[in-house]
Amino acid sequence: MAGIVLDHISKTFADGTVAVSDVSLAIADGEFFILLGPSGCGKSTLLNMIVGLETVSLGSIKVDGQIVNNVDPKDRNMAMVFQSYALYPHMNVRQNMEFPLKLAGMEKREIARKVHRAASILELEDLLERMPRALSGGQRQRVAMGRAIVREPHAFLLDEPLSNLDAKLRFQMRAEMKGLQKKLGTTMVYVTHDQTEAMTLGDRLVLLRQGKIQQIGTPRELYSAPRNLFVAGFIGSPAMNFLPAEVKDNHLRLPMVQIPLEQLSPGEIKPGHYIAGIRPEHMYCTDDGQRPPHAFQVKVEIIEWLGADAYVHFETDKGDWSSPISPFPDELGRKMTREGGVAMTARLDPSRKITSGESLTLAINQEKIHLFDISSGLRKKNVIKHTGWA
Amino acid sequence: MSGQRDFMQKIFWGASTLVTIVYAIIPVVWIISLSFKRNVDLSDNRFFPQRITLENYYAIFQDAQFPAALYNSLAIGLISTALAVILATFAAYAIVRLRFPGKNLVLASSLAIAMFPPISIIGPLFNMWRTIGLFDTWAGLILPYMTLTLPLAIWTLSAFFREVPWDLEKAARVDGATPFQAFRLVIVPLAAPGIFTAAILVFIFAWNDFLFAISLTSTNNARTVPAAIAFFTGSSRFEQPTGSIAAASVVVTAPMIALVLLFQKRIVAGLTAGAVKG
Numbered sequence: 165m166a167g168i169v170l171d172h173i174s175k176t177f178a179d180g181t182v183a184v185s186d187v188s189l190a191i192a193d194g195e196f197f198i199l200l201g202p203s204g205c206g207k208s209t210l211l212n213m214i215v216g217l218e219t220v221s222l223g224s225i226k227v228d229g230q231i232v233n234n235v236d237p238k239d240r241n242m243a244m245v246f247q248s249y250a251l252y253p254h255m256n257v258r259q260n261m262e263f264p265l266k267l268a269g270m271e272k273r274e275i276a277r278k279v280h281r282a283a284s285i286l287e288l289e290d291l292l293e294r295m296p297r298a299l300s301g302g303q304r305q306r307v308a309m310g311r312a313i314v315r316e317p318h319a320f321l322l323d324e325p326l327s328n329l330d331a332k333l334r335f336q337m338r339a340e341m342k343g344l345q346k347k348l349g350t351t352m353v354y355v356t357h358d359q360t361e362a363m364t365l366g367d368r369l370v371l372l373r374q375g376k377i378q379q380i381g382t383p384r385e386l387y388s389a390p391r392n393l394f395v396a397g398f399i400g401s402p403a404m405n406f407l408p409a410e411v412k413d414n415h416l417r418l419p420m421v422q423i424p425l426e427q428l429s430p431g432e433i434k435p436g437h438y439i440a441g442i443r444p445e446h447m448y449c450t451d452d453g454q455r456p457p458h459a460f461q462v463k464v465e466i467i468e469w470l471g472a473d474a475y476v477h478f479e480t481d482k483g484d485w486s487s488p489i490s491p492f493p494d495e496l497g498r499k500m501t502r503e504g505g506v507a508m509t510a511r512l513d514p515s516r517k518i519t520s521g522e523s524l525t526l527a528i529n530q531e532k533i534h535l536f537d538i539s540s541g542l543r544k545k546n547v548i549k550h551t552g553w554a
Numbered sequence: 555m556s557g558q559r560d561f562m563q564k565i566f567w568g569a570s571t572l573v574t575i576v577y578a579i580i581p582v583v584w585i586i587s588l589s590f591k592r593n594v595d596l597s598d599n600r601f602f603p604q605r606i607t608l609e610n611y612y613a614i615f616q617d618a619q620f621p622a623a624l625y626n627s628l629a630i631g632l633i634s635t636a637l638a639v640i641l642a643t644f645a646a647y648a649i650v651r652l653r654f655p656g657k658n659l660v661l662a663s664s665l666a667i668a669m670f671p672p673i674s675i676i677g678p679l680f681n682m683w684r685t686i687g688l689f690d691t692w693a694g695l696i697l698p699y700m701t702l703t704l705p706l707a708i709w710t711l712s713a714f715f716r717e718v719p720w721d722l723e724k725a726a727r728v729d730g731a732t733p734f735q736a737f738r739l740v741i742v743p744l745a746a747p748g749i750f751t752a753a754i755l756v757f758i759f760a761w762n763d764f765l766f767a768i769s770l771t772s773t774n775n776a777r778t779v780p781a782a783i784a785f786f787t788g789s790s791r792f793e794q795p796t797g798s799i800a801a802a803s804v805v806v807t808a809p810m811i812a813l814v815l816l817f818q819k820r821i822v823a824g825l826t827a828g829a830v831k832g
Contacts, residue, residue, distance in 0.1 A: 178653070217724050238730040250725035254743045263739075264729035311729070321728075 166228040166318040166351055167193040168214060173223035175209050175375075183209040184375040186223075191353060196345050198366035199355045202398070206375040207355045208323055214353060215242050215321050227318060238267070243312035247324040249304045251296040257307050258292040264315045282314040285344070302333045309344070319351040326361065338364060359399055363387070371395055393541040396441045396534060402475055405508040409440035409535065416440070416533070419480040419506060420460040423530060433535065433544060441534035441543075444475065444511040449518075450525050459527040462508075464520050474514040476524070479505045582807070588800035596796050610801035614786075620802060622774040623782030627806070630692050630778060631760040634699035638756045639749060641700070642707030647737065649708070650715040651723075661708075668705035672698075676769045683770055690772045698770075699760040706759075707752040714748025715741070750817050758810060779806045 168191040175184040184206040191197040199207040212218040214225060216237035224231045232240055243264070252260050258279060265275045283289050286306045296304060305325060312320055325341075326334045342365055345352045356362055362369050363383040371378040371386060371394075379391040383399075390396035396404045410417045411433050414425045418440055425433065450459050462478040482505050510526060518524065535544040588596065589610050591603040598604065614620040645664075649657055679698065680689070688694035718741055726736035742749070767781035777785075783802045786795040 212724075215728055217727065236732075237727045238732060240728075242728065244725065244728040246721045246725060248719060248721045250719065250721035252722060252725075252740055263726075267730040267735065311725075315729075 167191060168319060168351065168353070169226040169229075170210075170214075171224045171226065173210070173213065173225065174221050175206070175213060175218065176221045182375055184213070187372075187375070187377055188223075189370055189377065189380055191351060194349050194351055196342070196352045196354065196365060196367045198362040198369035199353065199372065200359060200362040200366075200369050200398075201357065201372035201378075203357055204374075205372040207357075207372050209375075210372070211244075211321050211323055211353060211355050214319075215244050216240050241315070241318045243315055243317040243320050245305075245308045245312050245320065245322040245325045247327055249296075249308040249328075251304055251307055251311075253296050256293050256295050257288060257299070257310075260296070260307060261288075261292075261310050261314050264311065268315070278314050278316075282310045285313065285347070286310045301329050302337065305329060305337060309341075313344070313348060313350075317350070319353060320345075322352065322354045324356055325354075327356070327358070334361075341365060360401060363399070371398060389543070390441075390534070391543060393439060393441070393536045393543075396536070396543070400443055402444045402509045402511065404441045404443050404534075405506075405510075406536075407440045407442065407480065407506050407508070409438045411435050411438065411535075416535075419482060420462070421458050421528070423458050423528075423533075437538050438544070439536040439538055439541075441536060442508075442528055443532060444509045446529040446532035447510040447512070447526050448529065449510075449512045449516060450527050455525060456527050458530075459525050462524050462526055464518060464522045464524055467518050467520050469514060469518075472514060474512045474516075474518060476510045476512050476518060477507065478510070478524075479507050481505060585800050585803050585807075588796060589804045591797060591800075593793060593797050596794070610797040611805075614798050614802050614805070617786075617798075619774050619777070619782050619785065620779075623777050623779045624805070626692070626774075626776055627761060627778040627780075630695050630699070630776070631757050633692070634696045634703070634760045635753050635757045637696065638700045638703045638707050639753045642704055642711050642752060643742065643745075643749060645704075646708045646711035646715050647741065650712050651720070661712075664705035664708050667702065668709075670702075672702060672765055676765065679766075680769055689770060690775050690777075692776050694770050695760075695763075695766055695776055695778070698766050699756075699763065703756040703759050707756055710752045710755065711745065711748050714745045714751075718744045754813060754817060757813070761806070761810065 170187055170189050173184055173187045174182070176182050187206075187210065199210055201207045209218055213220050216232070216235060220233050224233055226232065227240070252263065255263065261279045261282060262275050265278060270278075279292075280289075283292060286309055288303075288306055288310055291299065291303060291307070296307065299307065305328075308325070326337050329337060338361060354362075354365060366383055368380065368382050369386065370380045373394050378398075379386055379395045381389075386395055386399045390399060390404075393406070397406070407418050411425065412435050416423045416425055450456060462476075462480070464476050464478055466477040468475040468477075512518065536542065537544065584601070587602055590606045590608070591598075592605060592607050592609065595604055645660070648654070649661060675698075683689040683694045688697070722740050722744070723736050726740045727733070731739060761778075762780060763778070764780040764784075767778040768784060771777040771781060774782075779802065783799055786798050786802070
């Protein structure tokens with residue numbers, strides 16, 4: 165078991181692409197740590213560098229205080245689970261699990277004992293003589309885990325291990341993975357692009373974008389205090405709504421509503437243009453009787469009813485002013501219509517019957533509004549030292 | 555309606571298969587039939603022998619040169635195959651997995667060698683081998699066989715190596731294997747069908763070659779079967795050696811057919827099933 169420290173790590177490939185730039189983070193011993201980011205953000209490269217399959221261009225990787233930059237992968241005593249599982253197809257399950265132990269030159273009886281133990285933890289006893297091609301996806305995944313835990317390594321590195329499973333199995337394996345890590349207490353570094361997986365599994369996570377760290381923290385921190393627009397838009401499902409906003413005359417002006425600033429969370433917010441972020445779950449539907457101030461009318465375009473949730477898609481009015489950020493940058497993932505309205509999603513109480521085309525009165529949970537700087541993308545309030553979001 | 559079309563299709567496929575098989579098999583059957591004929595019956599204008607006899611087979615094995623040639627053929631073929639396949643395995647792996655300058659040059663030049671008409675190098679080779687003492691030796695044949703089959707083996711094997719998921723090699727490295735262990739324990743077993751294919755192709759080339767064998771040998775020291783057959787004589791100057799030639803041809807063809815039938819399954823099996831998701 166080991167703590168892993170990345171100290172100003174960069175990776176530049178031979179063709180000049182910068183996959184990872186200046187990443188520093190510390191993974192504690194026994195921690196379930198997630199590397200999260202969209203595809204091509206460098207998270208897999210980072211993992212490969214930790215395990216030694218990729219060389220480090222700049223910076224150093226320390227495992228338990230020892231710099232391992234030049235240590236061969238076979239000597240790092242880390243186990244890796246691949247997205248493709250990478251089971252050796254010419255060996256049966258037992259031979260697959262024995263393979264790392266045999267290479268380590270372990271005694272036969274010891275090997276048998278360890279394989280038996282790992283197999284019983286993962287309930288693989290009945291499959292030991294099967295070939296990988298005769299296993300289902302979930303079983304293959306389990307064997308890959310078995311091959312990893314049988315060695316009792318310093319750390320587990322998992323590269324999108326669940327992405328080849330169907331949704332139901334993924335849900336089940338997610339829970340098992342969490343339980344397994346708790347039971348073994350081994351440091352686990354887990355790569356995923358799925359923010360749900362990251363939020364549910366990780367003790368802490370790092371969100372990467374184009375090789376740069378966007379934010380490190382617990383899932384709760386990333387959700388409730390996203391450092392910048394990218395984090396805000398990436399974490400949470402459905403994604404956060406972004407709106408052009410202006411602070412003027414002590415009011416926060418959104419396209420569809422104006423909110424007096426006293427009612428907004430306190431803090432020094434200078435007059436000017438911003439991007440406002442509102443999560444779908446921070447809007448609610450008000451009945452005509454108890455209409456709060458600053459409620460606004462919308463026309464429902466599409467309703468997605470999921471039983472436990474109802475997602476309502478609508479478009480805001482243009483508002484009677486113009487924002488310098490029109491149209492929105494693509495990265496926000498929200499489009500402005502030609503008329504200046506913005507597409508939004510609200511997550512509403514599913515018990516209320518809503519039909520498309522219907523007119524609804526919505527209100528915003530005002531303490532939950534985030535404001536972002538339009539040039540740096542950083543969130544106002546708790547502004548952290550930054551490298552810029554673009 | 556569809557029943558009738560199915561029937562027509564069956565007829566069509568059945569007939570085409572039959573034609574193909576007959577076309578392919580008649581020369582073989584003819585040679586076999588000749589090999590079992592008595593010498594006096596050779597020109598009796600019958601397809602099948604009137605009486606089956608093994609006298610041609612006795613004859614070729616009693617002649618000293620045929621068993622010697624068979625031994626030469628087998629040894630030269632096997633050694634060439636082993637060398638070519640081992641070299642090609644390394645070369646193909648390097649070409650597929652490693653990045654090095656001149657990689658495409660290696661591939662291109664190996665293809666160029668494969669295009670080379672062997673007849674054009676026979677003359678120079680004859681003179682060189684005479685000078686450096688490789689004429690009429692095993693090495694004198696093994697060298698050209700190996701060289702000329704390497705391109706084919708490299709191309710075949712690199713196709714197979716490309717199929718092996720790279721993740722498997724990474725997994726082996728993380729599991730504690732040295733690069734060579736990963737290659738030997740994981741990559742090579744998975745490319746085994748390719749290695750068999752390459753080996754069979756190389757062996758068939760060496761086994762069947764006539765051009766080099768006839769030009770670069772002069773005695774039983776290194777003469778292989780195809781060359782030796784050309785030196786068969788009848789038992790008297792008035793007799794054609796047709797029967798012996800037929801018998802010798804059957805003897806050299808049989809192992810080839812056996813080899814292909816034996817390994818066909820391995821080649822087709824495709825060991826990589828189940829390696830990655832699916």
